Amino acid sequence: MVDYLLRAGLGDSSGVRLLHSGYRNLLSDTKHARRAEMMALANAATRSPNPVDHWLLSWREDEKPTSKQVDETVEMFLGHLGLGGQPAIYALHGDTNNVHCHIAVNRFDMLTRRMIEINHGFNKEAAHQAVAKIVDHFGWQAEEKQRYTITNGEIILSKRAAKLKALGHKPICTGATAAEWRTGFKSVQRIAQEEAVPIILNARSWPELHERLAAKGMTYERVGTNGIKIGIGEEFVSASRVNSRITMIRRAKDLGDFVARDPSVKVHARSPEQDVLPHAKDAIEYRELCDEYRADRKRRKKLRELERLRKTRKQNAIEIARATLLQNSQAQPEPVIAKPPPNLESYHYWKNDGETAANWCRRRNxxxxxxxxxxxxxxxxxxxxxxxxxxxxxxxxxxxxxxxxxxxxxxxxxxxxxxxxxxxxxxxxxxxxxxxxxxxxxxxxxxxxxxxxxxxxxxxxGAFLIDRDFVDRRAAEDRERRLSDATSKANTSAMSGTVGQAGNPDIDIGTLTKLDSQPSKYVTGERLLSHPPQNAHSDAAGAAERNKQQKNYDRTDAESEAVRRDPAPAAAPAESPERVPSRGFSKETDLSLGSQTGRSR
The missing domain is CATH 3.30.310 (TATA-Binding Protein)
Structure with missing residues (x-):
């Protein structure tokens, strides 16, 4: 264990795995000497099979403790467990997303020649309390499901933990969590907590309890005198490990003496799809592969056992001849089913699907x-x-x-x-x-x-986001914005009195529809710098109108008074049945992105 703790490199993590190391209550100066001293102290505990405890303290992904903080953390942790004076070696590793510290501590007391018992056997409770003290001392962020908190300097149960304790809820054990990660399916303990507990607590009689559980593919069976096991398929879990309120003694107070399930009540088969964990892609396929491999191993084991019995029994000539013919008739041996990968993550890598494997590992991110x-x-x-x-x-x-x-x-x-x-x-x-x-x-x-x-x-x-929903949303918003700008500028031109001028490049409903159907250049990160192209007639009319206005600006007072007395006859407007002058605006209108106001002379 000490070699693992103090190893600087492991696989691809060389140079970053061992961030810090330290020791407590050891006399040796070198790493090898401290390792030998820890082994000698452990061997002194002749009556204990495992005198060295291995603890692991893990920080959140965003927290990076310093070496001084790690030393103080280890001191506070061991001190609260009552192991402050015991030999220990610890190391801080950074080869995962979470910086974590391994602690190897010897619980054998050389003075009393006895093993030190942590918190009267409730060592995990003491560890949760120590973590609460450490988090409060350094101001780090506590876990969402923390068990203890610090209030006015005292360690108390968190509100969540107190509520779960009142409801009799039990945490998912380590073995069940490991099985879920390995297979991608919910553990029996989790299924029982989610589905069986409400049925058992709400049942008004034992027959109703058995019938409702059987409809969900579960059983409630008695074991020994007062024990109860909940069965789901071929797996079972103790009722006391699921919830303290569903034991037989607690339910007998409400339902009377226990009554077993009637044989006429059939247990329905559960669908594998309903027990698959979220993000567990190909979990059913992986389970089928494992089941096929186990069935093949079981069959081959049975054949080997029959072959062994056949060889040990004395055979006559006819049986020997029959066995020889049977062996010769088999032209090819049966194909051997390859052993599947050990877990779902390895199965994805085995299928060259590294992205899915990484997502499965980071499903709790x-x-x-x-x-x-x-x-x-x-x-x-x-x-x-x-x-x-x-x-x-x-x-x-x-x-x-x-x-x-x-x-x-x-x-x-x-x-x-x-x-x-x-x-x-x-x-x-x-x-x-x-x-x-x-x-x-x-x-x-x-x-x-x-x-x-x-x-x-x-x-x-926004142009850098490539998710399909973002791209489609930007395109839709861009079209709406361009259409709204064009409509508002048309209304502004109409209110300013420019509607119906011969040189005004009007845009009708068809033009607006065409503008709305044009692809947005903003989606690709480009800017729309120019307005839509216009025909030569519109350009010439616009130039004539501007020249006319410029001449009006250059007139003297006398010329302007003469024009007002004798105005020139108005030119007849050109007939254009294909144009709708009520929806036009001047040539100076800018259709670039952004909120701008249309201008008209």
Missing amino acids: LFPTLTGQQPADVEPRRIGEFVPFRSGNEVRYARHADAPTVFVDRGDRIDVILAKEDEAIVAALQLAAQKFRGRVSVTGSTEFRERAFVLAQLNGL
């Missing part, structure tokens, strides 16, 4: 992410008020060294830790646009994706 196809090597630099700080292969961004992490550059993705701060989202989008060569994909909750889209549009980063 609470932080929204920004990703891209071809990440570039970007030198860490200050982005606004956020300063980069290297931590192994990652770069965290914060306002200063001791401030909370805002977002983390993990190489292939950017995790936004403080997803409720607009400044953090904008800065992360700026980094992602540069890192992923202007093609950014946003992953997270609906609220975060909506906020990221709005902020990207406001800060000129």
Whole structure:
């Protein structure tokens, strides 16, 4: 264990795996000497099979403790467990997304020659209390499902833990959680908590309880004198490990003496689809492959057992001849089914689907992410008020060294830790646009994706978002904006008295419809700098109108008075049955993006 703790490199993590190491209550000076001293102290506990405890303290992804903080954390943790004076070796590792500290501590007391018992056997409760003290001391962020909190300097149960305790709820055990990660299916304990507990607590009689459970593919069976096991398929779990209120003694107080399930009540088969965990792609296919392999092994084992019995029994000549003919008649041996990968993650890698495997590993990631196809090597630099700080292969961004992490550059993705701060989202989008060569994909909750889209549009980063829903939304909003601008400018021109002029390039409903159907150049990041092309007649008419107005500006007072006394006859308007002059505006109208006001002379 000590060799594992102090190993500097492991696989591809060389150089960043061992971030810090330390020891307590040991006399040796070198690593090998301390390892030998720990082994000698462990061997002194002749009556204990496992005198060394292995504890693991893990920080959140956005928290990067210093070496001094790690030393103080280990001291506080062991002190609360009552092991402050025991020999221990610890090491801080950074080879995963979460920085974590391994602690190997010897519980054998050399003075009393006895093993130290932690919290009268409730060592996990003591560990949760120690974690609450550490989080409160350093001001780190507590877990969402924390068991203890610090109030006025006292350790008390959190509101959530107190509520679950009152309801008799039991936490999912470690073995069940490991099985869920390995197979992609809900454990029996989780299924019983989600489906069996409400049925058992709401049943008004034992027959009703059995019938409703059988309809869900579950059973409630008695074991021994007072034990109860809940069966789901071929797997079982103790009722006391699911909820303390569904044991036989507790339910007998409401329903009377226990009555077993009637044989006429048939247990329905459960569909595999209803037990698949979220994001567990191909879990059913992987289970079928494992079941096929186990069935083949069982069949071959039975054949080997029959062959062994046949060889040990004395055979006559006829039986020997029959066995020889049977062996010769088999031209080819039966194909051997290959052993499947050990877990669902390995199965995805076995199918060359690394992206799905990575998503399955990060299914519990609470932080929204920004990703891209071809990440570039970007030198860490200050982005606004956020300063980069290297931590192994990652770069965290914060306002200063001791401030909370805002977002983390993990190489292939950017995790936004403080997803409720607009400044953090904008800065992360700026980094992602540069890192992923202007093609950014946003992953997270609906609220975060909506906020990221709005902020990207406001800060000129919308063109870098390549998610299909974002692209379609930008195109629709761009079309609506262009159509609205064209309509408002047409109305402005009509109100200014320019409607019906011969030289005015009118746009009818067909033109507006054509404008609405044109693809938006803003989606691809380009700017629309010019208005739609107009015909030569409109250009000539517009030039004549401008020359006429310019001549009016250059007239003297006498000339203007003469024009007012003897106005020139108005020219007859050109007939154009194909034009609708009520929806026109002047040639100076600009159709570029953005809110502008139409002008007319």
